[in-house]
Amino acid sequence: MAPSTNEIVEQLTALLGSKGVLQNAADTGRYVEDWAGHRRGQPLVVARPATTEEVAAVVRFCHVNGLRMAPQGGHTGLVDGALPAETNDEVIISLERLNRIHAIDPVSFTMEVDGGCILEDIKQAAQREQCFFPLAFAAQGSCQIGGNIATNAGGLNVLRYGVTRELVLGLEVVLPDGRIWNGLKALRKDNRGYNLKQLFIGSEGTLGIITRAVLKLFPEPEHTSTALLAVPSVEAAVQLYGMARRGCSDLLSAFELIPRACLELAFEAASQLSDPLACAYPYYVLMEASATGPVDLDTMVEQLVENAMEASLVLDGVLASSAAQAERLWLIRESMLEGQRARGHHLRTDIAVPLSRLAAFVEETTAAVEQASPESSVLVYGHIGDGNLHYNILPPPALDDTAKTRLLHELEEIIFTVLDRFDGSISAEHGIGRLKQAAWLRRTSNDELALLAGIKATFDPDQLLTVGRILPAPDIR
Ligand SMILES: Cc1cc2nc3c(=O)[nH]c(=O)nc-3n(C[C@H](O)[C@H](O)[C@H](O)COP(=O)(O)OP(=O)(O)OC[C@H]3O[C@@H](n4cnc5c(N)ncnc54)[C@H](O)[C@@H]3O)c2cc1C
Structure with missing residues (x-):
C-alpha cells in the first residue's frame, strides 16, 4: 500500500533532515509556478537533497514505494518539464542544495561541478582561474548546470563553442531505481562502446538525475569587439553572418538578430537605455568577436563593417569603444526579454531552420501569420548564426484570456506547419517537456517513438521518473 503524505514527509525527513523537505503551500510556492507565472502544478512534497547519496536515497525511497518523481533545477525551462504535475502525486526533487564546485583543472581545461550549481557561479569560478565556460544566456543567474545538461541548452556562444552536448566530458547520474552511474x-x-553520457544529455530528466558533471573549459578571451549593426532585412543579416565569419578569421562568438520592435521593448523595460543609433532601422545585428593573444580584433571588425556597408548589407552601426559600452549594447538584448514578459500572455517559440533558408522561412511565415491575425505583433529574433529563432507573437491586447490562448495556439500551428516545409525543428532550445509534446508527437514517426519508448523502458521500467515529459505518460494508473 502506498504511504500516506504524512508518512512520506516523515520518512524523507529522516533521510534528508528538516531542511531537506518542504510540504506546506507557503514553502513550496516557488517550486510550483512556471517562470512566466502563467501555470502552476501541485507537488506531493518537495525534496531538497544536498549530496549525491541523498539524491539516491530519495529516488530509492520513491522507487520502492511506487511514487512518481521529477528533478527540478532553476525552473527556467519554459516547457513545464520541471513543473510538478497537477495530479498532486509527484515528489519534486530540487537540486538547489547540491551546489558545490569540486575542482578546476586549468592544465586540462576542465572543471567538476555538482548538478545543482547555478550556471553564473560556474562561469565566475572558471574566470577566477583565467578560464572560460562559454554557455551563456539570459537565465544564467538562475538556471542550474544539471538543467542545462538535461535540456542540452545553447545560448549566445553556440556558433563558436557548441551546445551543452559539446561541453560535457563526464557525468554522474542517479538512475530511476536509485543506483548511481x-x-x-x-x-x-x-571510444569505448555506446555513449551513455550523450543519452542523458537532452533527456529532460526522463532517464536519470544528473548529480555531477565534468565540463570543458576554454582560455578566457582577452579581447572582445562588440558591434550593433543596422541591417535592411533578415536576408542581409544572413549574408552578413557569412561575411563576418570569413572576415573575422572565424573568431565570431555571438551573432544575434534583433528587430526594431524588440529594441522598443528593451527601452520600455530599461529606462536607462536609449537608441544607440540616430535613426530607426527594421533589423539589427548584435555581434561579438573574441580572441586571446595578439589579434587586432577592432581593426578586423571595422574592416568588416566597411566592406558590409559597401555591399549595402549594413546601413549604420556602432562599435563599442569600451567594456561599459559593450555591456550597454548587451543590456538591450537582455532587457527586450523583460519587455516581452511585461506584455503578458504571448506566444514563445524556440525553433531552428537551416540558415540558408532562414530569410525565406521568416517571409513565408510572417505572410501566413499576418493573414490569420493582422492585429497581432510578430517578434522575430534569436541566435541566427545557429539558425535558431524565436518567432514570438504578441496577441491583440483587447482579447480576453481564452480568446488569446485559442489564437496563439492556432498561430503556433501555422508557424510549425511552415517550419515543416523548411525541414526545421519545433524545439531548438527548451526541449519538449509537456508543452510541446502534442506538436512533437504529430511530427514523429511511429518507428521513432517505439525506439524512444524502448530507451525509456530500459532506464525506467516502472515509469516513475519525470513521467509525461517528452513521451506521454503510460496509461497504467
Ligand atoms: C530568459 C530565458 C532565456 C533563455 N535562453 C535560452 C537560450 O538562449 N538557449 C537555450 O538553449 N535555452 C534558453 N533558455 C532555456 C534554458 O534551456 C533553460 O533555462 C535551462 O537550460 C534549464 O535549466 P534549469 O536549471 O532552469 O532547468 P529546469 O527548468 O528546472 O528543468 C528543465 C528540465 O530538466 C530537468 N532537470 C533539471 N535539473 C535536472 C538534473 N539535475 N538532472 C536531470 N534532469 C534535470 C527537469 O526535470 C526538466 O524536465 C532560456 C530560458 C529563459 C527563462
Whole structure:
C-alpha cells in the first residue's frame, strides 16, 4: 500500500533532515509556478537533497514505494518539464542544495561541478582561474548546470563553442531505481562502446538525475569587439553572418538578430537605455568577436563593417569603444526579454531552420501569420548564426484570456506547419517537456517513438521518473 503524505514527509525527513523537505503551500510556492507565472502544478512534497547519496536515497525511497518523481533545477525551462504535475502525486526533487564546485583543472581545461550549481557561479569560478565556460544566456543567474545538461541548452556562444552536448566530458547520474552511474570521465577522446553520457544529455530528466558533471573549459578571451549593426532585412543579416565569419578569421562568438520592435521593448523595460543609433532601422545585428593573444580584433571588425556597408548589407552601426559600452549594447538584448514578459500572455517559440533558408522561412511565415491575425505583433529574433529563432507573437491586447490562448495556439500551428516545409525543428532550445509534446508527437514517426519508448523502458521500467515529459505518460494508473 502506498504511504500516506504524512508518512512520506516523515520518512524523507529522516533521510534528508528538516531542511531537506518542504510540504506546506507557503514553502513550496516557488517550486510550483512556471517562470512566466502563467501555470502552476501541485507537488506531493518537495525534496531538497544536498549530496549525491541523498539524491539516491530519495529516488530509492520513491522507487520502492511506487511514487512518481521529477528533478527540478532553476525552473527556467519554459516547457513545464520541471513543473510538478497537477495530479498532486509527484515528489519534486530540487537540486538547489547540491551546489558545490569540486575542482578546476586549468592544465586540462576542465572543471567538476555538482548538478545543482547555478550556471553564473560556474562561469565566475572558471574566470577566477583565467578560464572560460562559454554557455551563456539570459537565465544564467538562475538556471542550474544539471538543467542545462538535461535540456542540452545553447545560448549566445553556440556558433563558436557548441551546445551543452559539446561541453560535457563526464557525468554522474542517479538512475530511476536509485543506483548511481559513475561516468565522471575527464577524457576528450574515449571510444569505448555506446555513449551513455550523450543519452542523458537532452533527456529532460526522463532517464536519470544528473548529480555531477565534468565540463570543458576554454582560455578566457582577452579581447572582445562588440558591434550593433543596422541591417535592411533578415536576408542581409544572413549574408552578413557569412561575411563576418570569413572576415573575422572565424573568431565570431555571438551573432544575434534583433528587430526594431524588440529594441522598443528593451527601452520600455530599461529606462536607462536609449537608441544607440540616430535613426530607426527594421533589423539589427548584435555581434561579438573574441580572441586571446595578439589579434587586432577592432581593426578586423571595422574592416568588416566597411566592406558590409559597401555591399549595402549594413546601413549604420556602432562599435563599442569600451567594456561599459559593450555591456550597454548587451543590456538591450537582455532587457527586450523583460519587455516581452511585461506584455503578458504571448506566444514563445524556440525553433531552428537551416540558415540558408532562414530569410525565406521568416517571409513565408510572417505572410501566413499576418493573414490569420493582422492585429497581432510578430517578434522575430534569436541566435541566427545557429539558425535558431524565436518567432514570438504578441496577441491583440483587447482579447480576453481564452480568446488569446485559442489564437496563439492556432498561430503556433501555422508557424510549425511552415517550419515543416523548411525541414526545421519545433524545439531548438527548451526541449519538449509537456508543452510541446502534442506538436512533437504529430511530427514523429511511429518507428521513432517505439525506439524512444524502448530507451525509456530500459532506464525506467516502472515509469516513475519525470513521467509525461517528452513521451506521454503510460496509461497504467
Ligand atoms: C530568459 C530565458 C532565456 C533563455 N535562453 C535560452 C537560450 O538562449 N538557449 C537555450 O538553449 N535555452 C534558453 N533558455 C532555456 C534554458 O534551456 C533553460 O533555462 C535551462 O537550460 C534549464 O535549466 P534549469 O536549471 O532552469 O532547468 P529546469 O527548468 O528546472 O528543468 C528543465 C528540465 O530538466 C530537468 N532537470 C533539471 N535539473 C535536472 C538534473 N539535475 N538532472 C536531470 N534532469 C534535470 C527537469 O526535470 C526538466 O524536465 C532560456 C530560458 C529563459 C527563462
